[in-house]
Amino acid sequence: MPPVTADWVSGDLHPEQRRNALRALRDAAEGVTVVANARMLSEGVDVPELDGVLFADSRSSPIDVVQAASRALRLGSDPDKVATIVIPVLVRAGEDPSAVLESSAFDVVWQVVRGLRSHDERLADWLDESRVRLTRGDPHQPGKPLAPPHWLVLHGTPVTRAFADAITVHAVETGSSSWWQTYALAGDFYARTGHLMPTLADDPQLYHFVTTSRVQDNAQRLAADRRAALDRIGMVWDVYAARWDEFLAACDIYRQKFGDLHVSQKFRLVNDRFPEPGYPLGSRINTARANPSRVPGHIRDSLDRWGFAWSVPDAKFAELLIHVRHWTEHNGTSDPRENDMCCGYFPLEARLRQKRDTFRHGRLSTVQRDALEKAGVALIKQDPRVAMLLAACDRWLDQQRKAGVTCPRLDVPKGYVDSAGYQLYRTITYYRVLNSRSQKEQSSAGNEVNPEIRAELDRRGMIWRVKPDFRPATAAEIEDLSQRPEKEQTQEILNLVDQMVTVTSIAGALGIKETTLRARIARARTPRASRRPRAVTSAEMNTVRQLAGLDQTKAIIELVDQKISMTSIANELALPLVTLSARIRKARARQAEPTPSGEPEAAPQLLFTHPEPQPEPAARTGRPASILTFLSPDS
Structure with missing residues (x-):
């Protein structure tokens, strides 16, 4: 074991003593030289031969950590130098090592990691990449951080693999920003959907992350490395332009599939790019029509080139064509029954009926007429x-x-x-x-x-206007009229008029005013049954007064049926008109009731007789002025 030399310096020592301690540290040829200090050798000290630092106490400032670690990180004259940073952590016997990671005993470890990150970009990159890898995949089963780079070697007391991984994970989480964790979620979202435009309903955390990144980029406060990282996963910086590009792409897909842009209001485009529930193309097109001034120029040019209908009436007609086509495909006919609804909501039969009425009145444009006929719609339903x-x-x-x-x-x-x-x-x-x-x-x-x-x-050669062949009355006809009595004369005048003889010539020959003669003709043509009721006579009232009860009511009914005024009868009997009407109504209802034999009550014997009216002359069939009173296509 090499010899160990230990010394210490503090502010109380003489400067020469401190220089001697550093000289021994710098000139150590063999063995290990250890110099303890309390913030004495962190700044302004250059000892390249120093190859190790031990943090015996925690550091609250990253600057202090960087300055202390920098003493050992300088290569000096030895390019193969390996710097050693010792962070002692004491774990008592029986204490769970995993629980210790959450305690304050490891604060100094995380402080040193953060300090080293600010000193070395390589460590910062490794921490950020490891943070991203930790967040990838299932949030409940996060991945593992990257293996430490070759230039970063960790030594310590042998511990379990799980504890070593836990230390590395904590080092990554405390040494990197949480921004990278959300960035990893954004990457997963892009891999699933193919875009990075989440909504608040999709993922609130991711939505706020993307929105905040856009705001920071607009304010030029987003770091360049983070912007580059977002670009790699398809970040959309201009949402407004991206949504219009998405709209144009959806229109192009629909046009290529159906050949036009006649999109129904509730249509949703579903394909690989727009999975369920699909892209609401119908509602987006309606929004573009409602605000055409907000549509970007290049989008508008493309839509015009594809034949897009900007006006609302044209759009409604296009929607009608869509439903006609859909109805024909599913029902084999373009003529729905009354009140039929297409797709459960579109009143197809009513809309086609409106178009037929418009065509019948000559107000349907040629373009719409051709389009409907091309779709197989019969504008005239053959009656x-x-x-x-x-x-x-x-x-x-x-x-x-x-x-x-x-x-x-x-x-x-x-x-x-x-x-x-x-x-x-x-x-x-x-x-x-x-x-x-x-x-x-x-x-x-x-x-x-x-x-x-x-x-x-x-x-078929219709003659719409036929000139009437009127003629004046001849002398023989006038002589015959003058020899007839008034009633027969009126009937003969009707026959002459039916033979296209002018009323003017007859009136002039007979010396009668034309208006008077026309009035006689009108009275003669009016059926007796349609004339105005007359007042009751005294003889008729005497007969009514001789009766009582139901017999009197039946007599009154007989008079009313003969066009006798009910008001005059009520005045003669001194009865209110409503009372008399009620009596007649009850009597008529009783007459309609069946007898015990099952037959209605027999008609009463007539008490009042009048001369039978003369038969009315046959109505003419060649007078255009009154033709509509009796003739219709139903005849």
């Missing part, structure tokens, strides 16, 4: 009544061709009914009147000729 009309028109045209007409047209004679019993003239007249009213801008919504029906009729 059976329309099909019957067109079939009847075709039969008429075939009949005319067989008769030798080269270019037949729909000049159907008045009152024409074809071989199938279809009243073609009446239906054609209906559409002529409808067309005339729509041209005068008097038709309401839905009361105009459908453009598709108009096109089909035009293709």
